[in-house]
Amino acid sequence: MNYDCIIIGGGLSGLTCGIYCAGHGLKTAVLSYGMNSLHFSSGSIDLFGYTPRKKIIRDPFEHIKKTTRSNPDHPYSKTGVRAVQEGVSFLKEELGKAGLKLYNNGTENHFHITGLGTMKPSYFSQESVYNEHLQEAFLGKPNIRVLNFEGFRDYYEELTLDQLKKNPLVDASNISTGRIRLPVYGNTEKNPHEFRSIDLARIFDTEKYLPRIADEIKKAAGDAEIVSLPAFIGIDNYNHIHRRLQEMTGLFIYEVPTLPPSILGMRIDNALRDRFAALGGVLSDGDRVSGGDVYNGILENVKTELYSNTEHRARHFVLATGSFLSGGLRSAHDLLDEPVFGLRIKASRKRNRWYSDSFFHEKSHPFLEFGVETNSNLNPFDKNGTVIKNLWCTGSILSGYNPIRESSGGGVAVCTGYYAAKKIVSDFERKRKK
Amino acid sequence: MITHETDVIIIGGGATGAGTVRDLAMRGVRTFLIEKDDIAYGTTGRNHGLLHSGARYAVKDLESARECISENIILKKIARHCIEDTGGLFVTLPEDDPAYHSMLLEGCGFAGIRAREISTRKARELEPNLNSSILSAIHVPDGTIDPFRLAASNILDAQERGAEVRTHTRVTDIIVRGGSVAGVRCVTKDGNIFEVHAPVIINAAGVWSQEICRLAGIELMMFPSKGSMLIIDYRINNIVVNRSRLPADGDIIVPGDTVSLIGTTSKQISSSDIDSVVVDDDEIDVLLENGEKLIPNLSRTRALRAYCGVRPLVAVSGETEGRDISRGIVLIDHLDRDGLDGLFTIAGGKLMTYRLMAEMTADLVCKRLNIKKKCRTHKVPLPGSERKISQKRSVRKFTGIPASVVGSTLYRHGLRVQNILTRDRKNYRLICECEMVTEGEIEYAIKNLNVRDIVDLRRRTRVGMGPCQGELCAYRSAGLFQEFRPESTVSPVMLLRDFLEERWKGIKPVLWGDTLRESEFTYWIYQGLFGLGDIDFPDRESEDKEG
Numbered sequence: 013m014n015y016d017c018i019i020i021g022g023g024l025s026g027l028t029c030g031i032y033c034a035g036h037g038l039k040t041a042v043l044s045y046g047m048n049s050l051h052f053s054s055g056s057i058d059l060f061g062y063t064p065r066k067k068i069i070r071d072p073f074e075h076i077k078k079t080t081r082s083n084p085d086h087p088y089s090k091t092g093v094r095a096v097q098e099g100v101s102f103l104k105e106e107l108g109k110a111g112l113k114l115y116n117n118g119t120e121n122h123f124h125i126t127g128l129g130t131m132k133p134s135y136f137s138q139e140s141v142y143n144e145h146l147q148e149a150f151l152g153k154p155n156i157r158v159l160n161f162e163g164f165r166d167y168y169e170e171l172t173l174d175q176l177k178k179n180p181l182v183d184a185s186n187i188s189t190g191r192i193r194l195p196v197y198g199n200t201e202k203n204p205h206e207f208r209s210i211d212l213a214r215i216f217d218t219e220k221y222l223p224r225i226a227d228e229i230k231k232a233a234g235d236a237e238i239v240s241l242p243a244f245i246g247i248d249n250y251n252h253i254h255r256r257l258q259e260m261t262g263l264f265i266y267e268v269p270t271l272p273p274s275i276l277g278m279r280i281d282n283a284l285r286d287r288f289a290a291l292g293g294v295l296s297d298g299d300r301v302s303g304g305d306v307y308n309g310i311l312e313n314v315k316t317e318l319y320s321n322t323e324h325r326a327r328h329f330v331l332a333t334g335s336f337l338s339g340g341l342r343s344a345h346d347l348l349d350e351p352v353f354g355l356r357i358k359a360s361r362k363r364n365r366w367y368s369d370s371f372f373h374e375k376s377h378p379f380l381e382f383g384v385e386t387n388s389n390l391n392p393f394d395k396n397g398t399v400i401k402n403l404w405c406t407g408s409i410l411s412g413y414n415p416i417r418e419s420s421g422g423g424v425a426v427c428t429g430y431y432a433a434k435k436i437v438s439d440f441e442r443k444r445k446k
Numbered sequence: 447m448i449t450h451e452t453d454v455i456i457i458g459g460g461a462t463g464a465g466t467v468r469d470l471a472m473r474g475v476r477t478f479l480i481e482k483d484d485i486a487y488g489t490t491g492r493n494h495g496l497l498h499s500g501a502r503y504a505v506k507d508l509e510s511a512r513e514c515i516s517e518n519i520i521l522k523k524i525a526r527h528c529i530e531d532t533g534g535l536f537v538t539l540p541e542d543d544p545a546y547h548s549m550l551l552e553g554c555g556f557a558g559i560r561a562r563e564i565s566t567r568k569a570r571e572l573e574p575n576l577n578s579s580i581l582s583a584i585h586v587p588d589g590t591i592d593p594f595r596l597a598a599s600n601i602l603d604a605q606e607r608g609a610e611v612r613t614h615t616r617v618t619d620i621i622v623r624g625g626s627v628a629g630v631r632c633v634t635k636d637g638n639i640f641e642v643h644a645p646v647i648i649n650a651a652g653v654w655s656q657e658i659c660r661l662a663g664i665e666l667m668m669f670p671s672k673g674s675m676l677i678i679d680y681r682i683n684n685i686v687v688n689r690s691r692l693p694a695d696g697d698i699i700v701p702g703d704t705v706s707l708i709g710t711t712s713k714q715i716s717s718s719d720i721d722s723v724v725v726d727d728d729e730i731d732v733l734l735e736n737g738e739k740l741i742p743n744l745s746r747t748r749a750l751r752a753y754c755g756v757r758p759l760v761a762v763s764g765e766t767e768g769r770d771i772s773r774g775i776v777l778i779d780h781l782d783r784d785g786l787d788g789l790f791t792i793a794g795g796k797l798m799t800y801r802l803m804a805e806m807t808a809d810l811v812c813k814r815l816n817i818k819k820k821c822r823t824h825k826v827p828l829p830g831s832e833r834k835i836s837q838k839r840s841v842r843k844f845t846g847i848p849a850s851v852v853g854s855t856l857y858r859h860g861l862r863v864q865n866i867l868t869r870d871r872k873n874y875r876l877i878c879e880c881e882m883v884t885e886g887e888i889e890y891a892i893k894n895l896n897v898r899d900i901v902d903l904r905r906r907t908r909v910g911m912g913p914c915q916g917e918l919c920a921y922r923s924a925g926l927f928q929e930f931r932p933e934s935t936v937s938p939v940m941l942l943r944d945f946l947e948e949r950w951k952g953i954k955p956v957l958w959g960d961t962l963r964e965s966e967f968t969y970w971i972y973q974g975l976f977g978l979g980d981i982d983f984p985d986r987e988s989e990d991k992e993g
Contacts, residue, residue: 052967054975066980127921128939130977163872166918168925174939175981205875205885269975271918337966343958345734345749364727367957371950372943372979377969379962416974 013324015041015294017436018314020301020352021332021340023048024057025407025425027284028099029330031106032433034291038440041294041324043301043316048281049338049408054269055243055276056124056134056141057114057426059100060088061419066374068133071120072423073097085412087424090388091431096423099430100135110283110290111251113139122147125240127167127270129175131182133419138276140245140254140267149238149264156187157236158268159229161194161212163205166271167242190232190239195221212244213275216253226260233263243267243276250279300339301352304329306394311353311403327443328436331355331384331392332407332429340409341383350384350409353400356393358385358411376417383411390432404432448640450610452478454811455630455642457617457658458650459483460490461593461797464600465804465823466650471607472826473812473819478642479601479609480632482616484902486597488652490797491905492755494675494700494709496686497521497529497589498798501536501561502693504553505546510774511557514798518587520824521801527830527860528595532701534588534686535569536561537580539739542691547582550690554586561586573685575741588686590702593797594905595858598895599828605896606829613896620647620662620789627662627788635898636935646811649791653720653758659791664784666791667761670720673710674729674754676737676956678747679913682706687740695729696736703857704881704912705750708737715756725752725955748960750913751952760793775803779810788814830860847874854882858908859890866890877926878919880912885926892930899936900924900945915949917968940983946972 017033019026022044033040059072060079069075076096080089088096104114114136116122123131124142134142158176160169169189177187194204195215202211215221233239245267246253258265269276288295304314313323333340333352342351343366348359359382360366366379384392390404406428408415415421454470456463459481467479481487496502500514522529538547547563554561561584569583570576605611612632619631621641629643649658659666681701689697695711711729730752738745760776776794780786792807805821812819827833840856841849844867851874856863866886867874873886891897891906900923903909909923910916924942927934946968953965972978 049970052970052975126976128976128978128981130980132977165875165877165922168921168928170928171921171925171939171942174937203871203875205872271921271971271975335966336963337970343962345958363958366962367954369954371947371969372973374979376973379957380966380969416969419974421974 013041013322015039015324015326016440017041017328017330018043018324018326019330019332020314021330021334021338021407022295022297023332023334023338023407023425024050024280024284024422025429026330026332027288028103028426029332029406029429029433030293031284031287031291032102032430033436034288034293036437038437041296041326042288043296043299043314043324045298045300046338049334050277050281051274052272053274053277053422054124054126054132054134055138055274055280056132056269057103057136057422058133058419059096059121059135059423061121061133062417069121072135073119083412087390087410087413087428088420090386090390091427095431095434096427099427100423102430103426104136106287107280107283110286112279112283113251115139115143123181125172125176125266125268127172127242127268129172129177129179131179135423138267138279140250140265141243141269141276142266146238146264146266150182153183153185154238155236156182156184156238156240157233158187158189158240159232160189160191160242162191164212164242165206166209172240172268188234188236190234192225192228192232195224208273209242209244209270209275210247210273213247216244216246217249219249219253222253222256223260226257229257229263229265230261233261236263238264238266240266240268242270243274247275247278247282303352306353306400309398309401311400327402328439329403330429330432330436331403331405331409333409335383335408336379338408348382353392353403354395355384355405356395356397357383376414380414380416381411384409385411389435390428404435406432450478450640450642452476452610452642452644453815454478454646454648455480455644456648456650457630458652458654459485459597459601459611459613460488460650460652461486461597461600461800462652462792462795462803463648463650464597464604465800466648466792466807467604467609467611468600469804469808469821469823470811471604471609472822473808473817475812475815475817477604477609478644479604479611480615480617480630480642481611481613482654484613484898484905485601485896486594486905488654489755489758490593490597490652492753493593493673493797494698494707495590495593495702496698496700497591498796499534499587500557500559501534501550501554501584501586501588502688504557504559505549506692508553508557511553511559513802515557515559515587517798517802518589521591522589524824524827525591525596525599525831526827526834527858528592528599528828530590530701532589532685533572534586534688535573535576536584536586536688536690537569537576537740538582538690539577540579540581542689544581546690546692547584550584559586573683573687575682575743576687577740577742582690584690588688590686590700591797592702598906599830602895603829611896613902614898617658617661620658622662622786625785625787627786646788646790646814648807648811649789650807652793653756655758655760655791655793656717662780662786662789664780664786664789668717668793669759669761670715670717671757671759672713672715672723672754673757674725674733674752675707675709676730676733676749677751678706678708678744679750680706680747682741682744682747689740696733697740699737699740699744703908708733708744720756723754723756725754727955730955749956749958750915750961752955753952758793775799775806777803777806777810830862832861835861844869851876851882851884855884855887859887877922878907878909878912880914880919881908883907883909883919888923888926889930892927899941900927901948904945910945910949914964915953915968916945917964917971920945937983939978939981943978943981946978
């Protein structure tokens, strides 16, 4: 199999990269294995939420500029702030083409409300989570009601209320909770009290139940002007359903991200895959890349576990396999490595330096910063320290940043993926001209 | 200030305190138990859960061996829902002294333990994962026991017989009047102060016995010794596997519920460190290295947690050297020893002999109070163990509820399954999918089993003890806490954070492989998605500073 570009890993970073490459006429393949971390995410995309001292960041681009000066190992320092600006507009545009609308507050962060009633600074949120109208409505001292579905296991409205009430950013006259009853959804074998988010989202997707759901919401809302629902308003048809529900109830309705599976994240995943397919990209799902051949600093091919005889050849490769959770990094009792190519990684050797004493330690955990070491172009080094010139590493496999403490995971994934794609495309075009 | 009047105060809700409160309640004595944290919080809940046959002691300590086998037989009758009668093996490895094998057989003979030599082939048939190069094997009546369930059942029975129990309550003063104890002053976790008045106080505080004695102005010398254990995320053996040699580090693998456990190490520690012991990396290495010799595939299995406990060993009469300290039962009447009337200390011993220790203590206390009633704890089964019920019959009784759910509930609560499960679909929905804990079980535990937080809930139900260590069920449990304890003023979000911190203590020593992946995921959810670490809990900060 011959491609112009092969991307290993089909998460946010790999797919962003793939869409750009395919969109610029490269024959592009994404080799993906398992579920990507969008399925466990908030579905908002953060660029930079907190400083190392845990101060909330207002303008993430300003902070990225600062970081490029103070911390050259940070992935943003390697891509530069311009690639970040271009990368986020590229993502917004591409997702928009697939029907997913992202809200951003100019160049500044906004806050979205979490399932525990805390506020997290984000750069992009889906419009059903946060938008200008909602922002305005929040300013008018509204009554807010946090709603949940009766008997649902993965969301507890009281836990949202507990913190939301105490939050100085929410200037509501009254915040309370309410419950809505689910319409009877066929005669399910499954215990309806064990439904997951995805089962409920499917009920919303079948528009048939909308009038009844709208009635229930209106009843449960009482005197509230704004109501929240756990984020289940459809996986496919969410724009239409969200709009219809607001029309039918006359309320502002916003979604709150919940325990996985994340419907909000799945919407992004689906939109990215749709775009990639529409641009002619090839997506192979379910086979793991096991290794490849490197000669003189050039990766010539990769092989997969299931078709070990087939070589997948390409001029450019991207490794976007994620961190430990997704299998991009591997650890054992006395070992830490990158399992596909054995790339050089940056990490502490001593196991008792991998973690902090308490789970919610203000300094988070060192292991989250472990990852592949790259040069300033995001090219990694093999075991002998030789740069692999046609391989780029993107997303959370990279070292040098803490995606959770900084709230930068989504941004780094998008922008490093975009940066690698741009490099690949310009290299490709240069060679074609010759 | 509220004051309670009673006959006997027990300090400590470990197995010994729980056994004693039950014993006295069965004799009709008014009793009030005070525990500073939770039932089975201390050493009771931090051992390997072996139902000793006594064979482990048969070579060096015949008295302990005899106590063990006699209690082993009693517990199999009265606490059957806390016990699995797995049987046990003692196997000799090529590097071990072969003479120990015959010494062990002989010792078991003296102690009255039914031990029989079996062929190595037979041993491998019983436990296929066993190292194939073992030289000899002995079968003994070892089993496994769940210390959380055991202690909680004793407490439940005592409460149903009228005893008062207060957990998360600390004794701050022992009131002494004219050479006799008169009661205690206590403070609850929320800061409420109250007194309990009684002519008798039993100090069953385990490793904290020294501190309690000090409150009465009495010096008690303890020689705490730390033991660490490692939990493997699969039940890799179904029969207890012991190494046939004098007790040493890492020579036993005990199956329990859904996991297996490698035990134990032994390290002397200072009395001032009993509240801050942690598992050291070199202990993990020793346990893995030795465990692997008994069951080789252990090194390729995921390590789930590591934890440690402190053995409450007491110096009876001024010994200073650790090795002279008796591991046997120590029952002190402080009138004879220190001239203080009404105070008794029960310490030493082991989980296996908790009932015997309780009986001895209750006998002495009843003599002092002139109560003629005899002990019946060896005859009357614990709640849940009243009679044997087969899983098959229970499954039939609860037709419609998945058999695995009925089975797990029955396994944990015995006959009390009838107070837990109903055919309401909300009742039997799963909250912890790893350990099959239903909403009904959580409701039952919160309302009936002295549960104050999610960590307590875990000890009663196994919520969050499986492979994912509370990834989803922690959040769900916090939500249900609010539902079933609406009167509680404690923030359920704080309980959630405390629970995850408690889990982390046991996870971090084995943070590699899938355990690291799982932790990254949990951190993603609770910090990344929920921002749980950013929440300030004002009450908690002040409490931390005081304590």
